[in-house]
Amino acid sequence: MAVNSVHWFRKCLRLHDNPALQEAVNAAHTLRCVYILDPWFAGAANVGINRWRFLGEALEDLDNSLKKFNSRLFVIRGQPTDVFPRLFKEWKVTRLTFEYDPEPYGKERDGAIIKMAQEFGVETVVRNSHTLYNLDRIIEMNNNSPPLTFKRFQTIVSRLELPRRPLPVITQQQMEKCCTKISENHEQLYSIPSLEELGFRTERLPPAVWRGGESEALDRLNKHLDKKVWVANLEHSRINTCSLYASPTGLSPYLRFGCLSCRVLYYNLRELYMKLRKHSSPPPSLFGQLLWREFFYTAATNNPNFDRMEGNPICVQIPWDQNPEALAKWAEGRTGFPWIDAIMTQLRQEGWIHHLARHAVACFLTRGDLWISWESGMKVFEELLLDADWSVNAGSWMWLSCSAFFQQFFHCYCPVGFGRRTDPSGDYIRRYVPILKDYPNRYIYEPWNAPESVQKAANCVVGVDYPKPMINHAEGSRLNIERMKQVYQQLSHYRGLSQLASVPTIQEEAEPPMTDESQTSTSSSSSSSSSPPHPTVMDKYKPKRPTSLDLFPQLPPAGTQVCVCVCVSICYVHVCLCVCFRERERERELGCV
C-alpha cells in the first residue's frame, strides 16, 4: 500500500534537525508539508504585525527550500480539526507527522488530532524537537513535579544524558523518493497569506529588523559562533549600550519559531567551547538562555493555568491594581520615563528588547511602580515580542513580578538609574524617543528635573511635548515594597531577608490563627494529585503562627461560592511554596554544583 505522508509544520519551521519530518519521508511515496492557519482567527488574535511578518517570512523561506526539492509548502486556511478530515480523504493520507508540543494548549489540540487520525486509519508519528530534553523525564527525576528553582533544574539536567544529537537537514535524495506533483493552481489554493489578508495595513510599514526564516537563522548562527565575536561575548558578558540594540547575531526569535533547532545551537556552543578551552567540559552558564527556556517549558507543561494568576498553583495571589489608563501609557511608551518609553518603543517597532530591558519594563509595570498585574504585561509582550513563547513569556513575567519561583523581591529597578548605568550617554533614548534628542546627558533620563531654560533649549518642554512622569518612583516603590511584604508575610514560611519578611513585633496580641491549620491540612490533601508531600518536611514548613499585628490571618473572603476558588488557590500557593522550599533544602543536601 502506498504511504502518503503529511508533515504538519507548527513550532519547528525548519528542514534541519526535524525528526518528525524525517519520519514523514521515511519510505513514503508522497509527502506534503502543511501549515494550518485561520486568517479570520489570526486577525482577531492578539498578535502584532511584526510577529505575523516574521511568521510569513519563515513560511516563505520554508516554501523556497521545498521548491528546490520540487515540492512546496501547503498553507491551509482553517482550523486543524476541520482541515484534517478533508485532507485525509483528499490526499489519501496514511501517515501524519509533527513535532511534540509540550504546552498544555498544544497537547490538548494534538490529542484531538491524533484521535481523529486514528478514526481515519492514519498513523501519527510525533517526535520531540522543540526542546533540548524530554520534559516529562525532568519532572519524573524531580519526584514527579516540575523543579521550581533554576538551580534545582540545573542539577536535574546535569544528571541527564546529553540532549539527543541534531539530525541532518533533509536531502534531495530523500525528497526525490516521495516527490508529490504540485498542481497548477497551488498558488491559488495554498499560498502564504499576505499581511493584508490577515487584516493589517502595510503602508508606511518600516522594513523588518528581524527577518524570519531558517536561512536567516543559520546565517546568524554562523555569525554567532564566529570565534572572535563569541570570545568577546564571553569575556564581556556585562550589559552595555551596544547590547540594547538588535544584534545581527541574536537568535531568540529563531528559536521561538523553530527556524533554528535548540539542539543545533546547543551542540555548536558545546563543541566551540571544547575546542577553545582544550576539551574542558562547558559550564552550564554557557547554555544560559537555552536552559531558561527549558526551565519555563518544564514548569508550564502540565499547568494549563500557567499564564494567569487565578487557579495557577505556582503563582502567589497578589492584589494587583486594575488601571487600564496606566497600562496603556506603559504599553504605548508614554510613561514620562525616557528609559521605559524607549524600551517600549523599541519593542513595538522592532519586536525585540534586551533581557535587562525586559526586566526594567516588567518591574516598572508590576512590583516596582505601577502595581499592575503581570498578566496584562504578558499580553502586551505576546502581541509585540517576536520571541514570546507561551511558557517562557508567562514564566518570566511571574518571575519578574515576584509572583512565582520564590524570587527575592527587595530589588526594584530604578527607571532612571538603571538606564543611566547601562547607557550613560543616553543615545539609546535619543534613538527611540527622538523628541528628547537635544537634551543634555545629565537630564536625558529625568527630563522633568531639567530647568525650564534647558527644556526650552532642547525644544521639548515636559508636560507639553513629552509627558510628565506618571508616577513618583520613590513613593511608588516605597508603597509597593510594603505591599509585597503584606503578601509574603501571609505565606508565613517565606524566609527572605527578615527585615523585609517579618519584623519582630509584639507577640501577645496574636491569637492562634484559625485558618492556617486548615490551610495546611487542605494543602496536603489537594496536593496529592501532583506529589504527596513528605509529612516531616511539611511539618517543618508548616506555617508559623503569626506573631504580630502585621500578620493578620488570611480569612477567606466570605459569602459567595466563587470565593472558595480564591481559598483553593491560596492553598495551592502554600503547597507550591512548600515544594519550592523543599527544593531549596534538597539543593543544600545534595550540594548541587
Next chain:
Amino acid sequence: MKRGQTGLQSKCPAFSAHEKRANRQKKATSGCAQSYTEDWGNLPHHVVLQIFQHLSLIDRAKASSVCRRWNDVFHTPDLWRRFEFELNQPATSYLRSTHPDLIQQIIKKHAQHLQYVSFKVDSCIESAEAACDILSQLVNCTIKTLGLISTARPSFMDVSQSHFVSALTVVFVNSKSLSSIKIDDTPVDDPSLKVLVANNSDTLKLLKMSSCPHVSPAGILCVADQCHGLRELALNYHLLSDELLLALSSEKHVNLEHLRIDVASENPGQTHFHTIKKSSWEALVRHSPKVNIVMYFFLYEEEFEPFFREETPVTHLYFGRAVSKDMLGRIGLNCPRLVELVVCANGLEPLDEELIRIAERCKSLTAIGLGECEVTCSGFVEFVKMCGGRLTQLSIMEEVLIPDSSYNMEQIHSEVSKHLGRIWFPDMMPTW
C-alpha cells in the same frame, strides 16, 4: 466547593460528606437503629467548637447549615474575635469583597465579639469609604487590634479627612482597650491621636503610622508622652525629633522594642532633613538596649548628607534608591549595631572597601542584600570571609559580582560556600 470537602476530610477522616449521607440514609431506613451518641449532631459543643476553630469561615458557614446545634456553635463569640474585612471594587481589583450581607450580620450580631479587626481595601476611594462606614458602626466593640491596609494605591488618603477621622475616633472612643493600631498611609491627624491617647493610653503597645502627612511632631510626641506601654512605633523621619526619643526613653516608659523610620523625599533637593543628636540616640539605647531601629531610605543620592555623620544605633537599613558610596562608607564607621543591610542600587564604582569596612566594624551584621551595585569577586570573598557563618542571609544579584583575576563566576560560588559553611549561589534573573 472542593475545598470545603477536602478540608473536612483531611481534618477528621471519618467524617466525610459521603459517610454523612450514608448515615442519613441508614437512619431513614432502619429508624433509630443507631445509638444516640453516634449521631454527629450530638457531638459536644466544645468538640464542634474545636473543629470549627480549624475551619475557614466558608467551611464553618457550610457546616453550620447541617443542623441547629452546629448552627449555634457557628455563632459562638470565640469564633468571631478576629475578622478581616476585604473591600474591593470590580473595576479596580481582581479580588472579591466580603459579602455585604456578612458585613451586616457581623455588625448586628458579632460586633461586640470583635477584637482583632483589619480592613483591606483596593485602590478605589469607594472601598476606603466603605471601610470608614463600617468603622463608624463599631460602637459596642472592645477592639484590641485595628489595621487599615491599602492593598494597592493608598486609597484612605483620598477619603475626606473629616470622614476618615470621625470614623476612626468612633473606635478610639468606644473600644478603650486598643493595643495595636496600624494606620499607615491614612489622613489621621493630631486631634484624633489625642482622642486615642485620652481613651487608650494604658493599653496602647503598637502604633504604625508611616506616611501620615497630617500628623505633626507634636502630635506623635503627645502619644509618646502619655502611652508608657508603647513598644513599637513606625513613623516618617519628619516626625522624629530629639524630644520624641527622649520621651520614649523616660523612666516611666517601658522598653521600646521596635522603631521603624521611613525617610523619603518626593523631589530632589526640596526636602531638608534635620539631624538627630547623638545624645538622644544614646538615651534611647540606654533605656531600651535591645531596640530594633529600622530605617527605610528612599532618597536621592545628594540628600544623604545629614545622615550617619555621628554614631547612630540603627539595626536595619534599607536603601530603596541609589545610595552614595560615601554614605555606605559612613555606615561602616558609625553604625556598630547594624544587623541587616539592603542596598538596591549604587553608582558604577565597586563597593569593595565599604563592604570590607562594614564587615570589620558591624559585628552584628547577619544579613545583606545587594541589587544594582558592583563588587569585585575578590572583594566580596574577603567580605564573606570576615563575616563568616554569621551571615545567615546573603542575597546578591548575579550581575553585582565582577569577575577578576582571582575568581570567576564559577569559582566564587564554591569559595563563598566554603566561608559560609553552606551551599550558596548568587540570585539570578532569567535571561530570556
